[in-house]
Amino acid sequence: KNEVEQSPQNLTAQEGEFITINCSYSVGISALHWLQQHPGGGIVSLFMLSSGKKKHGRLIATINIQEKHSSLHITASHPRDSAVYICAANTGNQFYFGTGTSLTVIP
Amino acid sequence: KAGVTQTPRYLIKTRGQQVTLSCSPISGHRSVSWYQQTPGQGLQFLFEYFSETQRNKGNFPGRFSGRQFSNSRSEMNVSTLELGDSALYLCASSLWTSGGGLPYEQYFGPGTRLTVT
Numbered sequence: 001k002n003e004v005e006q007s008p009q010n011l012t013a014q015e016g017e018f019i020t021i022n023c024s025y026s027v028g029i030s031a032l033h034w035l036q037q038h039p040g041g042g043i044v045s046l047f048m049l050s051s052g053k054k055k056h057g058r059l060i061a062t063i064n065i066q067e068k069h070s071s072l073h074i075t076a077s078h079p080r081d082s083a084v085y086i087c088a089a090n091t092g093n094q095f096y097f098g099t100g101t102s103l104t105v106i107p
Numbered sequence: 108k109a110g111v112t113q114t115p116r117y118l119i120k121t122r123g124q125q126v127t128l129s130c131s132p133i134s135g136h137r138s139v140s141w142y143q144q145t146p147g148q149g150l151q152f153l154f155e156y157f158s159e160t161q162r163n164k165g166n167f168p169g170r171f172s173g174r175q176f177s178n179s180r181s182e183m184n185v186s187t188l189e190l191g192d193s194a195l196y197l198c199a200s201s202l203w204t205s206g207g208g209l210p211y212e213q214y215f216g217p218g219t220r221l222t223v224t
Contacts, residue, residue: 093162095142
C-alpha cells in the first residue's frame with residue numbers, strides 16, 4: 001500500500017512550457033512537502049503546505065485537504081528546473097514519500 | 108548559517124560489518140531525522156531524534172539504530188550490514204519536532220552514500 005502516489009513518473013518538456021506534477025495521499029497530514037533533488041543527491045525543500053496555495057518565483061504549490069491532493073506547477077520551465085521532484089506527507093510522526101517525478105526540460 | 112553536514116560522504120563496507128554515520132544539524136535546530144534512499148524503494152523514513160530521544164521510527168529492522176547528543180548532533184548505526192543496505196542515507200534537521208501537530212521545515216544534508224560489498 002502506497003500512502004503517497006505521484007504522477008507522472010517521468011516528464012519531458014520544452015523550455016517555456018507550463019508543468020504540473022500531481023500528488024495524492026491517503027494519510028492524515030500536518031503538512032505536505034515538495035522536495036527537489038538534483039543529480040548527486042542533494043535535496044532542497046521547495047514548499048511546506050498545510051492549506052491553500054504558495055508561490056516562490058515560477059513555482060506554485062496547491063493543496064486540497066478534502067480531496068487529499070496536491071499539485072506542483074512550474075511556469076515558464078527552464079533547463080535548470082531539470083531534477084526529480086518528490087512529494088512527502090508529514091503525519092507529525094513520520095514522513096511518507098512519493099516515488100518522485102523525473103523532469104527534463106529541453107532547451 | 109552553515110547547513111546540515113554529514114560525514115563521511117562516501118563509504119564502502121563489507122557485508123557483516125557495522126557502520127556509523129554522523130549528522131550535524133543547523134545551529135539551533137533540535138530535531139534530526141534520518142532517511143534511506145534506494146533506487147528500488149525510494150525515500151523511506153528511518154527515525155527522528157528530538158532532545159536526545161527517539162521520537163518516531165519507521166519500518167526498519169533493529170539493526171538500524173541512532174542517537175542524538177546534547178548539542179543535537181546525531182549518529183546513525185547499522186550493524187551486520189547486508190547488501191541491501193547499500194543506499195544514500197540522508198539526514199534532515201528542523202527547528203523543532205513536528206510531533207506537536209505543528210509542522211516544521213526540513214533542511215537536508217548532502218547525504219552519505221554507503222556501498223556494501
